[in-house]
Amino acid sequence: MPPESRAPDARPTRRNRSGALDAIDRQIIAALREDGRAQSTAIGEALGLSGNLVANRIRAMDAAGTMRVVAVADFRIHGYRMLARIRFQVHGRSPLDVAHDLAARPDVLAVHLTSGRYPVSCLYAFASARDMVKAAHDVSAGIAGVEDVDVELLNTVYRYRPAIGPIARHGPEAP
């Protein structure tokens, strides 16, 4: 956006400092949940706000990373056929380093450090069963410190609501 088009009320406001959302933000988000592409003017009319205010709020939330309107695509659009949660026990190396090695792999969609028996947990996407076997072998043989690998193929997904997630620091990234 060119600087001259920035309206005064587009400046970061309170919620950008606190990282919290206020009541107006939440009303706008609720409207976006109905239709992520709803026009700002239409949302404004429904909420009794100006279209400019709505547009600025959406922009500010996006810039602060507190809320983003994203396109969530099914993994099959990207040519994947299966998903697996793969968890790792680590020996002689920091779990964080192992996590970074995993994160560098494009087919790894998410990596977390957790409190459980397996300190590193990732979501891995595969185009075929053969790819999965190969990846399981690659990570155990190719990533230093990986001790034990638990591969869990997602079978049936009963619920998936990505409505809240760690997006501020971690994306959404380009797939």
Added chain:
Amino acid sequence: MNGPFPETDPLDREIAVLLAHDARTSFRQIASAVGVTEGTVRTRVRRLQAAGLLRLEPIIDIASCDDDSAQAPARHMAFITVRCHAGQMDQVRAALLAMAEVQALYDANAAHRLVAICLVDSVADVATLTNAVFALDGIRDAESEIVLQTIKYNATIGPIATMEGLAPESG
């Protein structure tokens, strides 16, 4: 995950990628980027949405969910993995789906194992939730993992089509 789903092509994928970061990007802009008409982009997006393969929706950052919000506060992510007694999987699944903290649920390795991804307000709530899961009928054992740090996260790709037609979901 082998349910029937519509065929998609590279154009669908290109459009999904261009919309990924900002689903409010104008279709005109996307049309010129991929070299098709705006009408084609609109048709493709609608078709993918109707098939349950694409959702254009807001995602709130986990750290921005404050306590006084109307919706359930959520500051911590936890995985709860349960093993069920044979024949009790359906009732355990229904009970887990009835819990508001459960944001995602899938069965794994086709072996009486269910994995719930939960959002809770505090570490203490993870314990409360884990105890509530343990108390369900049909549970053999349960294991909870609190996410301590997220190294990578991609909100724009997930198993979104698999719910359709496989398990009726309320809400």
